[in-house]
Amino acid sequence: AAAEKGGYDTFMEKEINDQPHAVADTLLGRTDERGHLVLDEMGMSEEDLRAITKIVIVACGTAAYAGMVAKYAIERWARIPVEVELAHEFRYRDPVIDEQTLVVSISQSGETMDTLMAVRHAKDLGARTISICNTHGSTIPRESDGVLYTHAGPEIAVASTKAFLAQITASYILGLYLVQVREGNEEGVAEVMSELQAIPDKIQQVLDGMDRVKEIARFMADTRAVLFLGRHVGYPVAMEGALKLKELAYIHAEGFAAGELKHGPIALIEPGQPVFIVVPSPDSEHGLHGKVVSNIQEIRARGARTLVIAEEGDEDVVPFADEVIRIPRSPALLAPLLSVVPLQVFALELSTAKGLDVDQPRNLAKSVTVE
Ligand code: G6P
Numbered sequence: 001a002a003a004e005k006g007g008y009d010t011f012m013e014k015e016i017n018d019q020p021h022a023v024a025d026t027l028l029g030r031t032d033e034r035g036h037l038v039l040d041e042m043g044m045s046e047e048d049l050r051a052i053t054k055i056v057i058v059a060c061g062t063a064a065y066a067g068m069v070a071k072y073a074i075e076r077w078a079r080i081p082v083e084v085e086l087a088h089e090f091r092y093r094d095p096v097i098d099e100q101t102l103v104v105s106i107s108q109s110g111e112t113m114d115t116l117m118a119v120r121h122a123k124d125l126g127a128r129t130i131s132i133c134n135t136h137g138s139t140i141p142r143e144s145d146g147v148l149y150t151h152a153g154p155e156i157a158v159a160s161t162k163a164f165l166a167q168i169t170a171s172y173i174l175g176l177y178l179v180q181v182r183e184g185n186e187e188g189v190a191e192v193m194s195e196l197q198a199i200p201d202k203i204q205q206v207l208d209g210m211d212r213v214k215e216i217a218r219f220m221a222d223t224r225a226v227l228f229l230g231r232h233v234g235y236p237v238a239m240e241g242a243l244k245l246k247e248l249a250y251i252h253a254e255g256f257a258a259g260e261l262k263h264g265p266i267a268l269i270e271p272g273q274p275v276f277i278v279v280p281s282p283d284s285e286h287g288l289h290g291k292v293v294s295n296i297q298e299i300r301a302r303g304a305r306t307l308v309i310a311e312e313g314d315e316d317v318v319p320f321a322d323e324v325i326r327i328p329r330s331p332a333l334l335a336p337l338l339s340v341v342p343l344q345v346f347a348l349e350l351s352t353a354k355g356l357d358v359d360q361p362r363n364l365a366k367s368v369t370v371e
Helices: 011-017 019-027 046-051 061-078 087-091 113-124 139-143 162-183 186-197 199-208 211-219 234-249 258-263 285-301 336-353
Strands: 054-059 082-086 101-107 128-133 146-149 225-230 252-257 274-278 305-311 323-327
Touching: 011 019, 011 336, 019 162, 019 186, 019 199, 046 162, 054 061, 054 087, 054 113, 061 082, 061 101, 061 162, 061 234, 082 087, 087 113, 101 113, 101 162, 113 128, 113 139, 128 139, 128 162, 146 162, 162 186, 162 336, 186 199, 199 336, 211 323, 211 336, 225 234, 225 258, 225 285, 234 252, 234 274, 234 336, 252 258, 258 285, 274 285, 274 336, 285 305, 305 336, 323 336
Parallel strands: 054 082, 054 101, 101 128, 128 146, 225 252, 225 274, 274 305, 305 323
Antiparallel strands: none
16 A cells, blocks of 8 residues: 555555646647647547537536636637536536537546436437546447546545646647637637646746745644635635635635625634735736735735735735745646646645645545435
């Protein structure tokens, strides 16, 4: 068992540290010698892909947060409307779906019953279905028209980590493929692909700089509630950070959109309340960086303990941060692949400090095969 864990104490620790490989392997072999994306298991002709008018992403848990991240990128790049919905909610609404809808399911295991039922429902309604999945030959990809496998390797720990990064990577590849098929724009596609290729080394840099995050987590072992704040692609990252903390450390945690702060959550801020803030890149459009820096200022003024995840070189956050956790610079849409890592490490370390079983948290299953 020790060998299976690659020298780490737990699968969770191994899988978090595997993430540079999970992303690199998911990117591997997707382009031909001319730099064109080649996805040969799409199960749809290019003509069909050009006819798509809407994408609906269905998933549960961490995979649904990967879908939320993907929405920002796919809409931005491919200009196709994307909805993201929890599979169990999608299934029992009366969703507006037709032959020109592409339903993309995201599932590590490929066996989550809620997600499978959503895929079957989508097929019944005439939609085309593509599965983003980490498990070869599992039920969801078998029942879908097409598949794009993530190559994160087996994920053993119940709470998902490396599969999340691989799911974002794969859905980005899908988005770029849609750009290629529908618009040409080879240069744009190649540029993002090369930025993605640079991500594994940057994840490694984040992992190499986690000593302080682990220290903070150990100090916080008695914490009762932690809030997570993010905006744009940082919003699903905030929710994923909260989910990891609930799952691994049984701490009440909530992730919310930074812009929503003033509409309610700011009432929760009292002296000493720890809040993680996922700060957008200073290069972000629409002044989002400045807006989130103001949020940090507001909650700090009310006594929050601010744990700020910000890009290297972002000095604007420093006056309002109790702690600054640095991630390398990257294009705004790729930042989730970096900013979630400290949140995973934090949850792992806090869980360990509480003496909990990080690989097998209470009440949870790796793959939920019942509705
Ligand atoms: C379970 C796991 C989660 C996972 C979710 C979806 O609840 O505990 O970690 O995110 O299922 O699993 P899937 O295999 O469909 O990605």
